[in-house]
Amino acid sequence: xxxxxxxxxxxxxxxxxxxxxxxxxxxxxxxxxxxxxxxxxxxxxxxxxxxxxxxxxxxxxxxxxxxxxxxxxxxxxxxxxxxxxxxxxxxxxxxxxxxxxxxxxxxxxxxxxxxxxxxxxxxxxxxxxxxxxxxxxxxxxxxxxxxxxxxxxxxxxxxxxxxxxxxxxxxxxxxxxxxxxxxxx
Amino acid sequence: xxxxxxxxxxxxxxxxxxxxxxxxxxxxxxxxxxxxxxxxxxxxxxxxxxxxxxxxxxxxxxxxxxxxxxxxxxxxxxxxxxxxxxxxxxxxxxxxxxxxxxxxxxxxxxxxxxxxxxxxxxxxxxxxxxxxxxxxxxxxxxxxxxxxxxxxxxxxxxxxxxxxxxxxxxxxxxxxxxxxxxxxx
Numbered sequence: 001x002x003x004x005x006x007x008x009x010x011x012x013x014x015x016x017x018x019x020x021x022x023x024x025x026x027x028x029x030x031x032x033x034x035x036x037x038x039x040x041x042x043x044x045x046x047x048x049x050x051x052x053x054x055x056x057x058x059x060x061x062x063x064x065x066x067x068x069x070x071x072x073x074x075x076x077x078x079x080x081x082x083x084x085x086x087x088x089x090x091x092x093x094x095x096x097x098x099x100x101x102x103x104x105x106x107x108x109x110x111x112x113x114x115x116x117x118x119x120x121x122x123x124x125x126x127x128x129x130x131x132x133x134x135x136x137x138x139x140x141x142x143x144x145x146x147x148x149x150x151x152x153x154x155x156x157x158x159x160x161x162x163x164x165x166x167x168x169x170x171x172x173x174x175x176x177x178x179x180x181x182x183x184x185x
Numbered sequence: 186x187x188x189x190x191x192x193x194x195x196x197x198x199x200x201x202x203x204x205x206x207x208x209x210x211x212x213x214x215x216x217x218x219x220x221x222x223x224x225x226x227x228x229x230x231x232x233x234x235x236x237x238x239x240x241x242x243x244x245x246x247x248x249x250x251x252x253x254x255x256x257x258x259x260x261x262x263x264x265x266x267x268x269x270x271x272x273x274x275x276x277x278x279x280x281x282x283x284x285x286x287x288x289x290x291x292x293x294x295x296x297x298x299x300x301x302x303x304x305x306x307x308x309x310x311x312x313x314x315x316x317x318x319x320x321x322x323x324x325x326x327x328x329x330x331x332x333x334x335x336x337x338x339x340x341x342x343x344x345x346x347x348x349x350x351x352x353x354x355x356x357x358x359x360x361x362x363x364x365x366x367x368x369x370x
Contacts, residue, residue, distance in 0.1 A: 003323050004323045005322060005323040040323075041322070056320050056322070056323065058319070058320050059283045059284075059285075060286060060287060061246070061287055062287055063286055063287065064286050064287060064288040065286055065288060065289065067286075068286050098244045099244075100244075101245060101248055101249050101250055101252075101253050102245060102246055102247055102248060102249060102287075102291070103249040103250060104250065106287070132320055134243070135241050135243050135317055135320045135321065136320065136321060136322075137190060137226070137241070137321070138188050138189045138190040138225075138241065
């Protein structure tokens with residue numbers, strides 16, 4: 001099965017141990033000790049989950065031709081043996097963002113905020129998979145779940161990446177953001 | 186409830202009577218006599234449905250600034266008393282379409298195929314609501330469900346609209362399309 005659908009289960013099970021949970025803006029999530037990432041939407045019914053977040057990988061919405069080639073050339077797979085650090089960052093953008101047209105959103109995201117360019121600078125050290133939630137149903141708690149994996153040696157670089165992004169114009173449209181750091185055990 | 190989620194139930198219930206079902210490309214759907222449009226995803230369990238299609242309205246993916254103003258100025262609501270004719274056109278695009286980047290898709294859709302411009306010419310006669318399915322789950326049968334409503338006097342115009350769109354470059358990426366015509370009773 002090559003599924004596009006992933007379920008992130010925060011609870012007391014899974015190979016990823018939660019190291020910290022920081023709520024940057026908006027409502028927090030219950031604190032949990034472990035994260036299980038399930039391919040598909042079937043989760044074990046008696047799992048003691050603190051929270052369950054679902055997302056689906058999709059076509060790219062903003063990347064244009066040259067950026068795609070550069071991304072494809074540099075990006076790494078998830079599951080590299082040395083990448084024992086991870087972060088799950090669920091984000092919700094505000095209503096102002098979603099009423100913008102496609103070109104207005106692209107302008108803020110890239111021409112102004114350099115989101116794609118910033119991300120490219122941290123490749124290949126940091127692997128990333130973006131999951132969309134907004135259109136799964138009418139009432140998802142977040143719009144995006146981004147999952148990052150990197151080696152312990154690249155910890156400071158990862159902090160640089162998220163700090164750069166949080167300082168952009170685009171981040172003024174972020175209404176909820178939680179930064180969950182994990183290590184593989 | 187101002188829900189973005191809609192379920193189209195083809196069966197033997199609902200105010201919309203099916204007049205014709207034409208499969209243009211790809212697998213057909215079972216023939217049904219009536220269509221019920223349900224806001225949300227709860228459908229009555231003993232409903233004799235031939236098929237159930239689900240979609241969610243979302244942010245616009247291709248429309249740019251000026252086009253949005255023109256759309257907002259001209260477009261009409263669904264449910265106009267005189268609009269007793271309708272069409273439901275479920276479409277699936279092929280894998281080639283979905284690997285294109287956002288700018289490549291926009292180029293084919295509008296700069297080349299004039300999809301938005303063609304649609305604007307048929308306003309305000311024809312009201313339209315687009316529902317996205319692709320990211321609801323990993324295995325939806327269609328990518329889009331478009332629902333159109335118009336008065337009987339605009340029947341020929343509606344046929345013109347779909348004929349124009351089907352002759353475009355964009356439609357070469359359509360892998361499945363069914364055209365279901367209905368009248369309100």
